[in-house]
Amino acid sequence: MSAVREGLPEGRYGRSADERADRKLKVVGSVLGVVLLGVVGWIGWDYVAGQSVSAEVIKFQVVSDAEVKVHLEVRKESSVTGVCTLSSQDKEHNEVGRADYTFAQPESRVDEMVSLKTTGRATMIELVGCQPATGSH
Template sequence: MAAASTKLPEGRYGRSRTADERADRKLMIVGSVLGVILLGVVGWFGYDYINGTKVSAEVIKFDVVSDKAVEAHLEVRKDAGARGYCTLRSQAESGAEVGRADFRFDQQKGRIDKVVTLRTTEKATSVELLGCHSD
């Protein structure tokens, strides 16, 4: 008897196994490259968020000086040399907003105590710090 062939006929059962392995390898390379890029972008934003220039503040006290103005004692903490601004708003007894303003802080010091005057459209009963941002 003749020896039986153990090799499968060419092309009869789809692509050869080596073509599938090549396609899998290309997909793994592309996936790895995209994963590294994504990791780099997330790392960049995380670093910037943690180590970016920070400006923070606190309203120490406020005084209603008239029906049209409120004075607020603001303490600002920032990196020395950083520039930024803080936004304050005041509200009437009804809860309606009666004043809003941005106050800039360009001094070179890292801690600034300043009394600012916020103009209002009617008598205010509160002052609120909405936030601070760096330039």
């Protein structure tokens, strides 16, 4: 086929210009893909590294109309005092209890059962969030 193309205007019957354009698009697409992955990775790392205190509700038990026992697993730096906020709601999704709990243990992982006092029968527990205590770290 190269013999057929000889002497013909470039790009009119051949694909050399198209091939160059495709190559440029592939390079630009690859570079943009790598940059996007880098940005997503950086945002993810910043989010994870920026949270020095986190927790998870393992389970909860409604003890009465006025109390809920909550099993929390708290992860933090061992030198940090963490504060976690719990909220409880009733079946109509009205808040019936809210409290802050402080975790000053020198461990990086703390499993603890806490008691949340409520003004009505709770049906749901929400971990509102955790953060280092002011003056901690």
